[in-house]
Amino acid sequence: MADRYGGDVLSGDWRRPPRGRSRELPAEPGTVVEDVETGWCGAVVRVEKAGGVHVVHLEDRAGRVRGFRLGPGFLLDGAPVTLVPPRAAQDRRLADARAAADRTASGSRAVQGQRARVAAASRIFVEGRHDAELVEKVWGEDLRLEGVVVELLEGVDDLAGAVRAFDPGPGRRMGVLVDHLVPGSKESRVVEEVRALRPWAEHVLVLGHPYVDVWQSVxxxxxxxxxxxxxxxxxxxxxxxxxxxxxxxxxxxxxxxxxxxxxxxVGSWTDLEPELLGRVEELIDFVTAPPAP
Known part of the structure; x- marks a missing residue:
């Protein structure tokens, strides 16, 4: 016999909101969400902590950026989401990816369970802080494993003076990464001077990329x-x-x-241009090569 009154109206998830229940979503750059209260729709550009509160900044199509408190009250493709800080999710994915691929960010085979070496005498020098941070992000694991320290030059105008101060020699090599090293540039003249310095020249390798700034290597x-x-x-x-x-x-x-x-x-070497990749790899090989017998 058919149930003339239908099913139990209280059965099932009768408290479920019309749009569905909210789920957590890492506020990763590029994720497009809508703020329910204001209707502001934009892509996540960054998450920062201000006054003990996490704030997510959304950029709309016109390039305008507006900050919102991280948490509930957002829609993703019409479904409610609660934005959470991205760091934990990023770290988890990065750890999973590295464990699966067994590779470092530079593409080298990862070495498990080995501690970083004591700093070696040889060094790699870069022009500025941004260069150093990019090298650290992609090649940091490799350099720590080899005991190679990256130092800042704060420009190359007095590169010859930096070479004399470092005093390279056998077992104490000096690798230098230079921005905008193209024929006829100021940098090319500085490098030619360094390559002629005696008695240090054979223990110094200066390489460069063609970009005006290391930003362009991304x-x-x-x-x-x-x-x-x-x-x-x-x-x-x-x-x-x-x-x-x-x-x-x-x-x-x-x-x-x-x-x-x-x-x-930048997540790994695949996000960088080959003109930078090759030069950094060559410098690492140079400063980590065993001394000649």
């Missing part, structure tokens, strides 16, 4: 660009890049945040 596609824009002469390159991308660039803090966004798009 593949532009990682930032949604088809190519890095050409910045006119007379305009600060980094400020010009930020202006092109619609990012704040009035202060040094703005530039630092821009670099963090770029660096955050």
């Amino acid at each position: 593949k532009p596609a990682r930032l949604g660009l088809r190519a890095w824009p050409v910045i006119p002469r007379g305009t600060s390159w980094k400020h010009g890049i930020c202006a092109h991308l619609g990012w704040p660039h009035d202060t040094q803090a703005d530039i630092a945040r821009a670099w963090k966004r770029i660096l955050g798009s």
